[in-house]
Amino acid sequence: MPAVNTPSFPESPKTAVRPSACPGLLRIVDAMDGGICRVKLAGGSITAAQAQAVADVAQRYGRGVIEATNRGNLQIRGVGAQHRELIEPLLAAGLGPATAASDDVRNLMLSPSAGIDPNRRLDTWPLARRILASLEQTPRFSELSAKFAVQLDGGETLAMLEHPHDLWLSAIELEGQACLAFGLAGCPAHNPALAAVPEAQGHELVMAVLTLFLDLARPDQARMRHLLKEVPAQQFVQRLAERLSVPLIPVAHWQRESSASALHIGTYPQREAGQVYIGAVPPLGRLDASMLSGLAQLVTTYGDGTLRFTPWQSVLLPNLRAEDALAVTQELQALGLMCDAAQPLAHLIACTGSSACVKGLADTKQDALQLASQLTRPLSVHLSGCGRSCAAAHVAPVTLLAVAPGHYDLYLRHAEQPGFGVLHERNLTIEAVSALLDAHQRSNTDD
Structure with a gap:
């Protein structure tokens, strides 16, 4: 990770460094469940010591809830009034920007398998x-x-494109x-x-x-x-x-080939012989402090002391010995993370929903858990409490847009249709959604 200097703390921890509604490390934004502090990670990577620092302050000064974001960052929810006390240990751990004004601009996404992907x-x-x-x-x-x-x-096989x-x-x-x-x-x-x-x-x-x-x-x-x-x-x-030192090279409308799906879940070989990475998914992108602390301990014991958070709101444990994969997987499952792509919940994403967001029209997190328990096959589904689509930067194959508590309009992705895609059904309950999606999957896969 890049070396980071500790910036001087702003005069007031509650004062925004620059005008923005986005949370940052130095700008804690209020929500219904308390403040949100977003910790930007260089290329999604964080050391075990840094992860432990996040877990500690989330437990001490928040409600212990930590979210993996869709750009490979972390955010601490439920932050109370002690902003300075929460932020200063994170700065000391090297999780801050070089200057206070530069926190917002550290927006560079890499593949979670950067440097270790066999096909890079x-x-x-x-x-x-x-x-x-x-x-x-x-x-x-x-x-x-x-x-x-x-x-x-x-050019990695594992890449959010x-x-x-x-x-x-x-x-x-x-x-x-x-x-x-x-x-x-x-x-x-x-x-x-x-x-x-x-x-x-x-x-x-x-x-x-x-x-x-x-x-x-x-x-x-x-x-x-x-x-x-x-x-x-x-x-x-x-x-x-006109501003470059070399001529631009024509590429004749070159377009990147799509990557294989679900390579962020489970065990996969790395470029180096005998080494693997394991991808694990916290339910709906949420960890508690003990889960993050447990991850830090795992990579200290078995890996190289680093974690990589992904755009799929999951986590990668890199540079593991292949012979340790089973033991690490079992410990990840004991922590409450999913390592099997066959689990429907591993493919569902949901925004904060009405339990913590004033704009949310439904309790998306709870509804997603209910939907996962009723689906018979894995399917990528995005539950959004409103039209802002905070949980997903891309268009999912299926989007459920809340219209009332427990009720959703169902959209199917379509290449020619902007937004969430084609509106398929209106005002469905979760039970109706699960029945319709199972029938839709069977019609697409069975003769």
Whole structure:
């Protein structure tokens, strides 16, 4: 992980470092169940000691609830009035930004298996460290929205390719040369690349894109997609080319091949012979303090002392000996995590819901547990308490949008349909949803 300096604490722990409604480490945002403190992790990675620090403060100054987010971060829920007491141990553990103003801009997504994936084209960690350092150390980048995000894809088999990013880069080979294709305001799975640069110019490209965006965007154009409504992507790329030290390389509409699904659940071989990683899913992305503490102990005993949180709201334990996989899996299950892709609950995601969010129209967490108990086969389902879709940055195969307590409209993903997809049924109970989904799966898989 990149070295991080401890920033000076703001005058008031409750004062936002910069205008934003997003939680941060130094900006705790109120919710119905208390404050939310979001801890951004470099590439999703956290050491055992850092994980223990999060568990300790969540237990001591919150309600012990820790969420894995869909961008590979952690957030502590139920934070009480002792903001400074919660934040200072996290800063001391190296979980803070280099400066207080740079906390918001540390938005760089990597594959959870970066560096260890058997099929990677590029170990993205060296470039990621350079990008993260520049994001934190360039004062002007604090002008970026807290939601402005970059993805660096090394060609791993395990990769979230459906989350939209303001800038995404994917490792490719062009005529024997290692390159990085890139796109704007989209994702590698659905949007063709605009051009490419040699791998050595990856950092230069990212810096040029961010600087050009800030030069062109008005204050109300917080995201790349907003700017591209006025400045077409090809025009942006033409202006970008003027700022680079090397010519852009045409890619003839190259598009990333989709990765295999569910590789974040279970045991899989790494690039290094005799080593494996294990992916485990906390129910609906939620851990308690004892669960996170137990994970920290497991990777200290069996692994390299690090954990990697994933965009699937799960966790990866890397660099384990293959002969220890069964013992580690059993201990993970004892902690309450799921390591079997056949478990329906492992594929369900749900927002906070009405139990802790004023906008939630249904108790999505409880309804998801009920749905999981009734499904007969695994299916990726997203339960959203309102139209904001906080729990999922991508469109799930099935989305349940709450309309009232215990009642949902059901959407099925469709390539030609924006938003959640095609509205299939309205105002369904969870029992009706489970019956309909089981019938739909049988009709798609049985002759």
